[in-house]
Amino acid sequence: xxxxxxxxxxxxxxxxxxxxxxxxxxxxxxxxxxxxxxxxxxxxxxxxxxxxxxxxxxxxxxxxxxxxxxxxxxxxxxxxxxxxxxxxxxxxxxxxxxxxxxxxxxxxxxxxxxxxxxxxxxxxxxxxxxxxxxxxxxxxxxxxxxxxxxxxxxxxxxxxxxxxxxxxxxxxxxxxxxxxxxxxxxxxxxxxxxxxxxxxxxxxxxxxxxxxxxxxxxxxxxxxxxxxxxxxxxxxxxxxxxxxxxxxxxxxxxxxxxxxxxxxxxxxxxxxxxxxxxxxxx
Amino acid sequence: xxxxxxxxxxxxxxxxxxxxxxxxxxxxxxxxxxxxxxxxxxxxxxxxxxxxxxxxxxxxxxxxxxxxxxxxxxxxxxxxxxxxxxxxxxxxxxxxxxxxxxxxxxxxxxxxxxxxxxxxxxxxxxxxxxxxxxxxxxxxxxxxxxxxxxxxxxxxxxxxxxxxxxxxxxxxxxxxxxxxxxxxxxxxxxxxxxxxxxxxxxxxxxxxxxxx
Ligand SMILES: [Zn+2]
Numbered sequence: 001x002x003x004x005x006x007x008x009x010x011x012x013x014x015x016x017x018x019x020x021x022x023x024x025x026x027x028x029x030x031x032x033x034x035x036x037x038x039x040x041x042x043x044x045x046x047x048x049x050x051x052x053x054x055x056x057x058x059x060x061x062x063x064x065x066x067x068x069x070x071x072x073x074x075x076x077x078x079x080x081x082x083x084x085x086x087x088x089x090x091x092x093x094x095x096x097x098x099x100x101x102x103x104x105x106x107x108x109x110x111x112x113x114x115x116x117x118x119x120x121x122x123x124x125x126x127x128x129x130x131x132x133x134x135x136x137x138x139x140x141x142x143x144x145x146x147x148x149x150x151x152x153x154x155x156x157x158x159x160x161x162x163x164x165x166x167x168x169x170x171x172x173x174x175x176x177x178x179x180x181x182x183x184x185x186x187x188x189x190x191x192x193x194x195x196x197x198x199x200x201x202x203x204x205x206x207x208x209x210x211x212x213x214x215x216x217x218x219x220x221x222x223x224x225x226x227x228x229x230x231x232x233x234x235x236x237x238x239x240x241x242x243x244x245x246x247x248x249x250x251x252x253x254x255x256x257x258x259x260x261x262x263x264x265x266x267x268x269x270x271x272x273x274x275x276x277x278x279x280x281x282x
Numbered sequence: 283x284x285x286x287x288x289x290x291x292x293x294x295x296x297x298x299x300x301x302x303x304x305x306x307x308x309x310x311x312x313x314x315x316x317x318x319x320x321x322x323x324x325x326x327x328x329x330x331x332x333x334x335x336x337x338x339x340x341x342x343x344x345x346x347x348x349x350x351x352x353x354x355x356x357x358x359x360x361x362x363x364x365x366x367x368x369x370x371x372x373x374x375x376x377x378x379x380x381x382x383x384x385x386x387x388x389x390x391x392x393x394x395x396x397x398x399x400x401x402x403x404x405x406x407x408x409x410x411x412x413x414x415x416x417x418x419x420x421x422x423x424x425x426x427x428x429x430x431x432x433x434x435x436x437x438x439x440x441x442x443x444x445x446x447x448x449x450x451x452x453x454x455x456x457x458x459x460x461x462x463x464x465x466x467x468x469x470x471x472x473x474x475x476x477x478x479x480x481x482x483x484x485x486x487x488x489x490x491x492x493x494x
Binding site: 054059259 | 337338375402
């Protein structure tokens with residue numbers, strides 16, 4: 001089974017996670033830039049983070065046989081902090097990088113005017129660079145937030161098929177798919193969405209333009225949720241081809257619109273003995 | 283291996299060749315221009331944007347060569363080289379490191395090599411120990427670079443002028459022997475490359491010697 005996790009924050013995960021993901025069938029992933037849990041106080045710390053997503057993290061992934069791409073943006077939460085908003089001016093030089101396959105995560109957190117501005121500006125940046133956009137839907141006031149998000153996308157120069165609306169659930173899936181955007185579902189332990197509810201959604205809505213991710217990060221989360229959804233689909237009698245479509249072909253098709261996906265996954269590196277990562281640093 | 287313009291022309295298709303022609307023309311133009319005031323701290327000259335996009339237009343296998351040609355054609359000054367390195371992906375940084383010895387930088391770009399040698403990304407470490415490091419790294423830093431290669435599994439064939447610089451280097455020999463002893467104590471293999479380097483240190487230095 002081949003799996004593409006279209007949304008996972010590997011910076012917060014260990015090499016054991018990489019190994020377990022590889023063993024579960026994960027061969028490619030996209031790491032969106034996001035909020036780190038601790039507020040950043042200057043654009044420079046964003047740049048270091050972006051550089052890590054373009055340098056160190058793909059290197060770590062490659063040692064476990066996983067292709068790593070990223071999406072870059074000013075996230076909705078920090079779009080409200082005037083110390084961070086100059087990141088918007090610097091994004092053009094990052095969006096030309098080879099492994100950047102979308103602008104993201106963008107969207108709404110608390111639906112403020114600053115978030116309106118950052119969302120519209122970054123949808124335009126995506127259009128200017130021929131990139132898709134990964135749009136996060138808010139955790140609070142989700143349905144209203146989704147409607148407002150879709151309105152802003154309609155007014156933008158980015159066509160809906162270049163947009164992935166993420167963190168959806170039963171209450172938001174219809175509006176999302178009606179908009180013509182791709183629909184993403186983050187599967188978490190305990191809260192929000194689980195694998196059995198995901199199977200039901202796939203039953204009702206079909207497998208077209210639907211993506212499933214673990215959204216694993218520094219919070220309670222599980223980087224193997226993609227595989228668990230695949231197993232739940234098979235157990236519920238879904239054909240293997242549907243599993244491959246949702247967990248591989250759909251993310252490839254969505255991010256492939258960037259023209260920058262490289263999936264010829266390197267075999268886990270010949271560096272084992274003496275390797276500084278495997279040994280836990282120098 | 284970096285390819286020459288001629289070799290690239292033979293391997294690239296028409297569209298990629300045309301893109302490369304334009305990119306090199308922009309770089310050559312930048313070489314003649316007085317690059318002083320910039321509009322924004324984030325603005326970059328057009329050829330530097332080409333530098334980022336090289337792999338997409340000429341193929342990932344040719345990205346190093348194309349980026350290297352752009353740097354040479356632009357006669358990239360220290361300010362450009364530093365910006366491209368600091369703002370670059372790992373692949374963009376590697377191309378800077380591989381080209382330093384072909385630019386008129388003397389030893390001014392050493393901080394970039396030192397940065398790469400602090401990295402744990404073996405692609406950067408391997409690119410950092412090329413001809414530029416051989417020419418400019420002081421003995422202490424150079425010995426640590428060799429040790430780092432052994433530590434992180436970078437083959438010593440990546441180290442430019444290894445035989446020349448290692449010859450008769452008693453301090454390097456001591457470091458290598460200590461490292462071998464540590465490995466043996468831990469019940470781990472001693473890298474074959476370490477023995478090779480140790481043998482090189484045992485060759486008497488060519489007379490007269492001068493540590494560069
Ligand atoms: Zn996320």
